[in-house]
Amino acid sequence: MDASGASLLARLQSDQAAARREQLKDRVLLLGMVIAEVKYRELELSRPIADDDVVEVIRKGIKKRRESVEMYSKAGRTDLLEKEQQEVAMLEAYLPPQVDPAEIRAAVVAAIAAGANNVGAVMGRVMPAYKGRVDGGVINAIAREELAGK
Structure with a gap:
């Protein structure tokens, strides 16, 4: 893993460890899923993962969850809708600042x-x-x- 790729992945891993210590089950599961997807992406690429690759994985995760929000909204499942929206908000914290x-x-x-x-x-x-x-x-x-x- 190169120095630039280690930073965002390392942040995800340290945040997961902190969430585990604080017993925030939902956050631990979400970060664990993202970390697993990042490691899978690294295997796909057959090269050390870079921050851009990690951001791409996070964006895909956000996109999937937003699609789920739409489906749950149409189905009237507010309980699941809120969970997905919380996950989107958690993941967006790891993205670089948006462009104007x-x-x-x-x-x-x-x-x-x-x-x-x-x-x-x-x-x-x-x-x-x-x-x-x-x-x-x-x-x-x-x-x-x-x-x-x-």
């Missing part, structure tokens, strides 16, 4: 000015610069707004 939407909008406008005339082309130009720092759905929504207003 105005900065994203400026990048989208620049991509459109440079010749990107559909959502896929805009996403292809903007996503690499913000990978791991912003949800693709946010960029997609801004790109759709800007292209519709063009």
Whole structure:
């Protein structure tokens, strides 16, 4: 494991140990699941895990839980819905600070000015610069707004 990858994974592991000492069962289970997914991802990549890889695993976990929130909301299962929302909030604490939407909008406008005339082309130009720092759905929504207003 390299020095940069150790930091976020190590933070997850130390937070899990702290939660275990405080007997916070839900937090211990959530962090254990995320740590297992990170280690599995490391095996998939066949290289030491980096912080970007850990952030990607966390984002996927958040996305799954948000989809579950939608399903539980439609089914009227508020007990499960609240649990998933709490897990999303816990996981979001490990993500890097979000980028200002105005900065994203400026990048989208620049991509459109440079010749990107559909959502896929805009996403292809903007996503690499913000990978791991912003949800693709946010960029997609801004790109759709800007292209519709063009």
